[in-house]
Amino acid sequence: MIKFESVSKSYDGNMVLNxxxxxxxKGELAFLxxxxxxxxxxxxxxxxxxxxxxxxAIYINGQNTxxxxxxxxxxxxxxxxxxxxxxxxxxTKTVFENVALALRIRGLDEREIKAxxxxxxxxxxxxxxxxxxxxxxxxxxxxxxxxxRAIAAEPMLILADEPTGNLDPETAAGIMSSFKxxxxxxxxxxxxxxxxxxxxxxxxxxxxxxxxxxAGTVVRQEES
Amino acid sequence: xxxxxxxxxxxxxKEKWIxxxxxxxxxxxxxxxxxxxxxxxxSNRVASALPERFSLTVFLKQDATPADIAQIxxxxxxxxxxxxxxxxxxxxxxxxxxxGLGNKYSYLLEGLDSNPLQASFDVKLRKEYVRTVSVKALxxxxxxxxxxxxxxxxxxxxDTIQKVVHAVSEAGLALFAGLxxxxxxxxxxxxxxxFYRKSDEIETLKLLGATGWFVRAPFLLEGAVMGxxxxxxxxxxxxxxxxxxxxxxxxxxPLLTNLSIPPALVAGLPVxxxxxxxxxxxxxIGRVRP
Ligand SMILES: Nc1ncnc2c1ncn2[C@@H]1O[C@H](COP(=O)(O)OP(=O)(O)OP(=O)(O)O)[C@@H](O)[C@H]1O
Ligand SMILES: [Mg+2]
Numbered sequence: 001m002i003k004f005e006s007v008s009k010s011y012d013g014n015m016v017l018n019x020x021x022x023x024x025x026k027g028e029l030a031f032l033x034x035x036x037x038x039x040x041x042x043x044x045x046x047x048x049x050x051x052x053x054x055x056x057a058i059y060i061n062g063q064n065t066x067x068x069x070x071x072x073x074x075x076x077x078x079x080x081x082x083x084x085x086x087x088x089x090x091x092t093k094t095v096f097e098n099v100a101l102a103l104r105i106r107g108l109d110e111r112e113i114k115a116x117x118x119x120x121x122x123x124x125x126x127x128x129x130x131x132x133x134x135x136x137x138x139x140x141x142x143x144x145x146x147x148x149r150a151i152a153a154e155p156m157l158i159l160a161d162e163p164t165g166n167l168d169p170e171t172a173a174g175i176m177s178s179f180k181x182x183x184x185x186x187x188x189x190x191x192x193x194x195x196x197x198x199x200x201x202x203x204x205x206x207x208x209x210x211x212x213x214x215a216g217t218v219v220r221q222e223e224s
Numbered sequence: 225x226x227x228x229x230x231x232x233x234x235x236x237x238k239e240k241w242i243x244x245x246x247x248x249x250x251x252x253x254x255x256x257x258x259x260x261x262x263x264x265x266x267s268n269r270v271a272s273a274l275p276e277r278f279s280l281t282v283f284l285k286q287d288a289t290p291a292d293i294a295q296i297x298x299x300x301x302x303x304x305x306x307x308x309x310x311x312x313x314x315x316x317x318x319x320x321x322x323x324g325l326g327n328k329y330s331y332l333l334e335g336l337d338s339n340p341l342q343a344s345f346d347v348k349l350r351k352e353y354v355r356t357v358s359v360k361a362l363x364x365x366x367x368x369x370x371x372x373x374x375x376x377x378x379x380x381x382x383d384t385i386q387k388v389v390h391a392v393s394e395a396g397l398a399l400f401a402g403l404x405x406x407x408x409x410x411x412x413x414x415x416x417x418x419f420y421r422k423s424d425e426i427e428t429l430k431l432l433g434a435t436g437w438f439v440r441a442p443f444l445l446e447g448a449v450m451g452x453x454x455x456x457x458x459x460x461x462x463x464x465x466x467x468x469x470x471x472x473x474x475x476x477x478p479l480l481t482n483l484s485i486p487p488a489l490v491a492g493l494p495v496x497x498x499x500x501x502x503x504x505x506x507x508x509i510g511r512v513r514p
Contacts, residue, residue, distance in 0.1 A: 050431060070513065077433035088428045092238070104227050105434045149432075 001026040001157060001188040002047060007056035009042055016042050020056070022207050024190055029183040031199040032192040034209030040192035041085055043209075044159045047190075048080050049073055061156070078106055081150035085161035085192075087142055089134040089149075095121070096130040099148045106153050120152040123178055125171075139166040147175060151182055158182065158189045164198060172198070232445035239418060243450060246414035250407045250454030250500065254493050255461045257403035262462075262485045264396035267389050280377040282345040282366055286314075292371025293343075299369065300347055303362065310346040317341040342373060404500060407454070411447050411504025419443060419508055426512075436512035443505045451501025455494030462490050 003023040009016055016039045024030045032040050045051040046058055049065050058065050060076065068076060081102070089098050096117055103113045121127045124144040134142055143166045150158055160179070164172035176198060183189050191198065199206050236243050282300075284293065293311070300309045312320070318339050325332065363375040419426070429439050466485045 048431065074430075074433045074435045077431060080433075082431065084431075088431065090425050090428065092234075092425070101429070102432055105429070105432050105438060110226075 001028070001061055002190065003059040004043075004046075005057045005059070007046065007053045007058060009039075009046060009051065009053050017046075017053075020209075024188060024205070026061075026188055027183070027186060028205060029179065029189040030191070030205040030207065031202075032190060032207050032209070033194065033196075033199065036194070038209040040209065041161055044082070044161055044190070044192060047157075047159060048077055048082055074105075078153070079156055081153060081155040081158040083143075083146050083150045083158070083160035083163045085165070087134075087146045089142060089145060091134050093133075094130065095126060095132050095134065095137070095145050098134065098145055099152050102149045102153045108153075116152055117148075120148045123151075124148045124175070140168070140171060143167060144171075144175070147178075151178070154182075154185075154187070156187055158187055160189065160191045160193075162193055162195075163191060164193065164195055169197065228441040228445060232442040232449065235418060235422070235442060236446055236449060239421070242414060242417060243446075246410055247450050247453045248457065249410045250451060250497060251457030251461065253403050253407035253410060254455055254458035254497055254500070255465075257400050257407065257496075258458055258462050258485070258489055258493055259465070260396045260399040260403060261489060264393045264400070265486060265489070266484070267392040267396075279349060280347050280363060280375055282347060282375050283373045284343045284345070284371055285373045286342065288343070288371030292369070296345065296366070296369055296371060299366070300345060305349050305362065307348040307350045309348075312344050312346055314339045314341045314343045317344065404496065407451070407497070407500040408504045408507070411450055411501045412508045414450065415443050415447055415505045415508040418446065430512070439512045440506070440509050443509050444502050447501035447503075447505030447508075448498045449501070451497030451499070451504075452494050453497070454501070455497025458497070459490045459493040462493070 001024055004020050007020045008018050020043075032043060034040060042051065046053055047060060049068065052066060061079065063076075065076060090101065093101070099117045099120060100113050103116060108116070118127060118130070121130055124147055126141060126144055126148065129137060129141060134145065137145065143163065147160070147163055150160065158179070163179075164175055167175060172195070179189055179191070193199070282296065284296075297309060297311065300306050318333070318341050321341065322333060363377055366372055366375050426439055462485050
């Protein structure tokens, strides 16, 4: 589903990813971990084509996205649900509208949108907050809205960047079980996190990025 | 679709002062554009309503007898619309021509052994009659009289009028186009501001997989609404301005009672506003790069 081949990426001449290769199979739920600044968010941005690599190739569902046409980028992104590390909620829209946005962009009709949004909000425990604006929510609640927006359209790939960063262990565990459920229904999920509890003893694949190696970005694949 | 409409309206409301200013500026631009177009339409209309001519020339045959000439002169004198009649003999016509050519070219006429020019009557018509009396009819009746060769009605005057109308039309249309472009520009800058304010939100939409048109739609609608409201304001201003004009200047000159701002033009203003607004919005957003 995701395949990086010798990918390099730098910001203003500072190499962040150097000759990185790894892949995630279709239907997997895998973790991406490593110290702050290692390049986890950068990897996710490369996947949804907010960034392009300087060298190497990235395949998403078999397609090399380095050569993607501009007009195809929206389609690539609609196949992906993203939990942004910085949330990216629209502050002028209600919780309902924020989640609905993912479905409107995909062209669903109003009745289906209403049903799906309410169902998804129930899943993350925010049904009662559907008419609130994001700024009236706690950090953890906002994070759950972002998760709802990412999963509402049932995309085939979900990228979650530190999805439990603002959640207490119990809520985090609840979100994790939702991810597992979605994964069991067939979606591929890649979770970038520092939170060892999420992947420890989960039996899932973990990619650990070590930063600062001159020889190249080392990705150790460990079984948790 | 209703989502885009809602978004557009709420965005318009959120920035209502900027947008109101945009609407009013577009209204002023469209109003002036309408006036320019009305000037073009009215100058054309006045020109077509004008008598075809204020004067006519009756050319006499070479063999016209003095009796013929006298008869024609009497007929003209007794005709009510005729203000004055001047007889121009062929000698006088030749002298006029010589004078017109000046010394330098007068030799051109030296080789002539007979005078090729026709005698004629120069007839001036009364202004107040030329509108009601068909000059054509007078010319036709003159033509049937013996001794009359042809009747020429003031082509020169007609040409002048037409030149003036042309000039007014061209200047008016240029002004119209310029002002319309101005309206587009006003919408462009207003939408550009809104677009920058929302750039963060737009970035998010794109990351969520929105197409360019999904991003553009609310802005296009905002431009359309602004243009529509501006056009309505301009239409109202047109009616108001025209009433003031007619009750003031218009009453003094009977010719001007013919003037009007065509209702179709006023009705077209909101439509023009919508088009100008959408064009401005399109240019403001430009290409939406993913
Ligand atoms: N837009 C940018 N311009 C310049 N440098 C950047 C930019 N984005 C990230 N970086 C740098 O790239 C490196 C990797 O950043 P990245 O956000 O991928 O790290 P991360 O692994 O997600 O960290 P964290 O766990 O803190 O989220 C960092 O050193 C960061 O300073
Ligand atoms: Mg990060």
